Amino acid sequence: MTGKAKVKLATAWLDGCSGCxxxxxxxxxxxxxxxxxxxLVYGPLVDAPEYPESVDVALVEGAVSSVGDQKLxxxxxxxxxxxxxxxxxxxxxxxxxxxxxxxxxxxLERVYVEGADAAPGVPKDGVPALLRxxxxxxxxxxxxxxxxxxxxxxxxxxxxxxxxxDGKKPELKGLVKFG
Amino acid sequence: xxxxxxxxxDGELVKxxxxxxxxxxxxxxxxxxxGLCNMTGLKPVGACRLCMVEVxxxxxxxxxxxxxxxxxxxxxxxxxxxxxxxxxALELLLSERNHVCAxxxxxxxxxxxxxxxELGVTNVRYGYRYPKLPVDLSHPRYVLDHNRCILCSxxxxxxxxxxxAHVWDIAGRGIASMLTCEMNxxxxxxxxxxxxxxxxxxxxxxxxxxxxxAVEEMVKKFEAVERLAVGRGGVK
Numbered sequence: 113m114t115g116k117a118k119v120k121l122a123t124a125w126l127d128g129c130s131g132c133x134x135x136x137x138x139x140x141x142x143x144x145x146x147x148x149x150x151x152l153v154y155g156p157l158v159d160a161p162e163y164p165e166s167v168d169v170a171l172v173e174g175a176v177s178s179v180g181d182q183k184l185x186x187x188x189x190x191x192x193x194x195x196x197x198x199x200x201x202x203x204x205x206x207x208x209x210x211x212x213x214x215x216x217x218x219x220l221e222r223v224y225v226e227g228a229d230a231a232p233g234v235p236k237d238g239v240p241a242l243l244r245x246x247x248x249x250x251x252x253x254x255x256x257x258x259x260x261x262x263x264x265x266x267x268x269x270x271x272x273x274x275x276x277x278d279g280k281k282p283e284l285k286g287l288v289k290f291g
Numbered sequence: 292x293x294x295x296x297x298x299x300x301d302g303e304l305v306k307x308x309x310x311x312x313x314x315x316x317x318x319x320x321x322x323x324x325x326g327l328c329n330m331t332g333l334k335p336v337g338a339c340r341l342c343m344v345e346v347x348x349x350x351x352x353x354x355x356x357x358x359x360x361x362x363x364x365x366x367x368x369x370x371x372x373x374x375x376x377x378x379x380a381l382e383l384l385l386s387e388r389n390h391v392c393a394x395x396x397x398x399x400x401x402x403x404x405x406x407x408x409e410l411g412v413t414n415v416r417y418g419y420r421y422p423k424l425p426v427d428l429s430h431p432r433y434v435l436d437h438n439r440c441i442l443c444s445x446x447x448x449x450x451x452x453x454x455x456a457h458v459w460d461i462a463g464r465g466i467a468s469m470l471t472c473e474m475n476x477x478x479x480x481x482x483x484x485x486x487x488x489x490x491x492x493x494x495x496x497x498x499x500x501x502x503x504x505a506v507e508e509m510v511k512k513f514e515a516v517e518r519l520a521v522g523r524g525g526v527k
Contacts, residue, residue, distance in 0.1 A: 197414070200392065207394060209389070209391065212389075213422070260414065290390075291399070291401075
């Protein structure tokens with residue numbers, strides 16, 4: 113990056129458990145260095161209502177499970193230079209994909225009607241509709257870097273972020289595994 | 292002493308026993324070829340397609356586990372091109388069924404997972420299929436989860452060739468192929484299974500596992516069964 117302009121970093125939380133965000137916070141002292149070089153502009157860790165127009169790097173956690181996830185993923189892709197799938201749910205669809213063999217209608221009725229102790233009924237207002245399958249991010253938008261892991265090791269996240277800040281291509285062979 | 296032949300592996304001249312496969316010749320010289328279906332002591336079948344190698348003068352890849360080494364043969368077992376094909380084969384295996392490592396008993400002890408890690412598979416470039424597959428919990432001690440099966444057939448061969456029971460087979464064709472117990476019985480209803488557990492111990496993934504283990508807990512005793520298979524005079 114040129115001059116003293118800070119790199120604009122965003123994070124997003126789709127269908128996941130937020131464990132990948134916890135792993136991001138576990139990069140420890142690198143956070144201090146990141147604060148010097150990076151502006152966190154969007155995500156669960158900051159208070160920003162809209163995804164900004166121009167972002168340098170986005171870390172996206174979670175599978176694409178709903179129409180809302182799909183829209184956000186497309187917005188992120190359109191407004192971001194480097195899109196990173198963070199963790200197994202974003203990379204493989206992982207645990208969220210375990211519903212994929214059950215039709216959505218049957219799934220929702222099992223949980224919200226048969227499984228309800230009170231007020232049975234599938235919620236419709238204010239929640240985005242589920243897609244037929246929970247999908248890996250790469251099946252919805254182009255992904256530039258994948259960091260697998262459940263959660264990914266802080267060292268792998270740190271390697272990717274520091275490589276990008278140094279203008280290098282990260283090499284994750286040996287640093288990551290599924291699961 | 293058995294007669295030796297000379298072959299070239301990745302440019303290096305090595306001696307190999309006559310009658311050995313390329314896979315065996317490489318291993319005898321301390322050179323590892325990746326693989327998921329081969330096992331010392333069992334007949335090789337070439338099921339997983341990960342041990343594919345380049346043989347000089349042959350215009351297609353050959354599975355090293357089923358290809359006999361020949362005097363003067365020149366074989367490439369590791370190259371960027373081969374690794375890229377092996378990554379594709381791994382990605383196809385991962386996309387074919389529901390390999391959810393995070394909730395698998397074999398997480399951290401899985402050959403499919405560790406080979407993917409070794410070859411640098413960080414994502415799958417093919418669309419996942421999400422097939423609806425059964426889990427057979429009918430055996431009192433073991434479980435068969437078809438979601439995690441890669442159809443390597445080690446279980447079939449160890450049961451037939453070492454235990455002598457031949458409980459397992461593959462039924463169906465192509466993408467519909469499934470491991471089957473006897474003539475499509477549930478495992479618990481099997482009349483020939485001796486409950487020895489060899490199939491479980493040699494399974495490269497979490498498809499066959501002992502009951503009572505949680506995520507990451509199923510550590511298999513592959514080497515013990517392999518020694519047994521070799522000791523019984525199986526394929527060396």
